[in-house]
Amino acid sequence: MTIDRRGFLTALGFGGALVAGGAGGGVARAAAAVAASAAPVLPALVRQPVGSGSRGPARGLVAAPPDWSALKARLAGRLLQPGDPGYGVARVGFNELNDGQFPAAVARCTSVADVQACLDAARGHGVPIAARSGGHSYLGYSVPNGGLVMDLRPLARIQTQSDGAVRVGAGARLIEVYAALARAGRLMPAGSCPTVGVSGLALGGGIGVLARKYGLTCDRLVSAEVVTADSRVVTASACSEPDLYWALRGGGGGNFGVVTGFTFSTEAVPDLTVFSLAFPAGSAASVTGAWQDWVAGAPPDLWSNCVVSGGTPPTCQVGGCLVGTAKELNPLLDRLVAAAGTRPVSRSAQGKSYLDAMKYMAGCANDTIAQCHLKSEGGRLPREAFVAVSRMLPAALDPQAMVRLMTGRDGIDLLLDSLGGAVADLAPDATAFPHRTALASAQVYASATHANRAAVTAAVDGIRDGLAALGATGAYVNYIDAGLPDWGTAYYGDNLARLKSVSEQYDPDQVFAFPQSVARA
Incomplete structure (x- = not known):
């Protein structure tokens, strides 16, 4: 293990x-069960500011809570709230020190439409909204207290293409990407943590064990499918939404929009x-x-x-x-x-081999791919x-x-x-x-x-x-x-000034703002 x-x-x-x-x-530790009567408290540190733009009420007014029942009916995936079976596991991130954070709801997003439904339901209601891929945020920003977590883990499909590119769903974990690339005789530079989500890794830059030869993970980004704060779906690339494309390559996860899929360029596997x-x-x-x-x-x-x-x-x-x-x-x-x-x-x-080298770096050289990112107990x-x-x-x-x-x-x-x-x-x-x-x-x-x-x-x-x-x-x-x-x-x-300009362009009401978002820098 x-x-x-x-x-x-x-x-x-x-x-x-x-x-x-x-x-x-x-x-792994078993997540603590949450009683149905335990209403999560939203501290000032992570409270989503109510914007003055067209999608939110005027500043100073108290927003009504989201209609969680309506969202549950619209989602193809599950919506988990305190007291629901599975919430105790779904609501935690990687760092156990953040286990005191209790999201109001965790949405298992199985499609782009589910992400749009989440944004439509929660936008303008004064609750923090965050997308979660691997959940490895050091400070738990992807599991905001009292907020809505868009769990992208179901969006984990990986497709290698004949031109050497790979399409990666936003919920894929790094060891899964490595395994899929290895089967195709390809590689891309990335990190060593097997359970990390590829989204956060790439969006923050992606320092990794092949970086000096092949660059950062973000340097391999060809395009990204993004759901913006107003629920539009756009493709960010060198030719389409170029400012957003620039920002996504190192601007950090949780800013600008919800990336639901990536296309990366790859290289042939060497010794x-x-x-x-x-x-x-x-x-x-x-x-x-x-x-x-x-x-x-x-x-x-x-x-x-x-x-x-x-x-x-x-x-x-x-x-x-x-x-x-x-x-x-x-x-x-x-x-x-x-x-x-x-x-x-x-x-x-x-x-x-490439895959064995990446498993070695991940500390699971003698494990199966499943064991590299999943414990057997539960x-x-x-x-x-x-x-x-x-x-x-x-x-x-x-x-x-x-x-x-x-x-x-x-x-x-x-x-x-x-x-x-x-x-x-x-x-x-x-x-x-x-x-x-x-x-x-x-x-x-x-x-x-x-x-x-x-x-x-x-x-x-x-x-x-x-x-x-x-x-x-x-x-x-x-x-x-x-x-x-x-x-x-x-x-x-x-690069901060340009990043803030991109944030203002794509999220003027700070729908995705969190304590250390670009918008608040």
């Missing part, structure tokens, strides 16, 4: 792109070799410094990450994937080891309880200073995922993803409980702010962070 993410990272030293903020693996090196205690600074210089000069065929695990002293591991053979990889690894000035305590390099997705934040490294940072940030921080990992290569082939304003020239992304990740959440959050935020003081001021919207200072600029840089 899949192992938990931190255990996987600690064992192998691998990170990867996660979507709209989540991590893969973990142990792949995965690798892992664990270094001795006390060498984290030398390895981290050597790794930053190494990836900056590495060929685009090589993707790597460096994981610094907090402790006294911190420890360090390096992993990655080469588009090529072990024979081609080993001289590159020798160069890293020589630069680090310390020999790893373990080193492995394994040639694998068919529930594996879940985790965690706090995580991010930064973007514009260039190499002082390794001694980075390791000092992790000293004594037991249970916290700093994951550096290399960028460059094909990611940097596009200009920062070519798509909404602005971090084209960054050396690497940094994610600070820690398991947590409800009891220690505040303390863990303070520690994680301290590392995040320490990285900013060293020069890493950007951040990745797919690792969304409630406490991030100046988050709009951190996520989007100079």
Whole structure:
């Protein structure tokens, strides 16, 4: 079965792109049953503002609640509310720390028409509306308290085409996309979390284990089918709705409209070799410094990450994937080891097929595809309880200073995922993803409980702010962070103004607004 993410990272030293903020693996917990009489409370933090446009009542007026019965009658899929069988499972997302959020309703959308019905029913009624693909939002923005969740999981069909493109339903999970592509002898660059929804991953950019060779997931987007805030269905591509198409490639999930389907370009499957090196205690600074210089000069065929695990002293591991053979990889690894000035305590390099390499990265190398994303007990997705934040490294940072940030921080990992290569082939304003020239992304990740959440959050935020003081001021919207200072600029840089203009064009009444939506940046 899949192992938990931190255990996987600690064992192998691998990170990867996660979507709209989540991590893969973990142990499923039974969702708490909700009594029929338990009316969800909508806090001010996520209350949908009532717009003054034509589709909502004037500001200051109290909106009537949606007619849930009418919506239930119109839907082809199910509408689940508190007290209904299955609501207790359907209402939760990936991060267990968000289990205190109780949507007023969860709509299982089986078609574009179901999405339109949801928007027609809830728009203008003062409740938050969110689409959910994988449910991996770090902060649970895809399961708004007191709101309507449009569950897109039934829209999971994957069709590979003769021209090498693949059509992917918005509810498909990443491991399912990998499996379908592998059967056709194709690949596309994406992340390592097997259960993440492809929608959030692609819409936020899509940092992944083949990014330096093939670009971000969003760079592979040919077109998207989108239901806009006023229930229109449009196709966003280079030739149709070009501003929306630009925004969808890195502007973040939950903004602009509900994407119900994607078409991505793909590549023929090459030889792949995965690798892992664990270094001795006390060498984290030398390895981290050597790794930053190494990836900056590495060929685009090589993707790597460096994981610094907090402790006294911190420890360090390096992993990655080469588009090529072990024979081609080993001289590159020798160069890293020589630069680090310390020999790893373990080193492995394994040639694998595309699908087996992606399963390895996902921490489910010995599992079936079903086991990669479903636990056997009750068919529930594996879940985790965690706090995580991010930064973007514009260039190499002082390794001694980075390791000092992790000293004594037991249970916290700093994951550096290399960028460059094909990611940097596009200009920062070519798509909404602005971090084209960054050396690497940094994610600070820690398991947590409800009891220690505040303390863990303070520690994680301290590392995040320490990285900013060293020069890493950007951040990745797919690792969304409630406490991030100046988050709009951190996520989007100079692209923010254009993104806000696109948001105003396609959602003037802020139907899709949430606490960290583009509209509120």
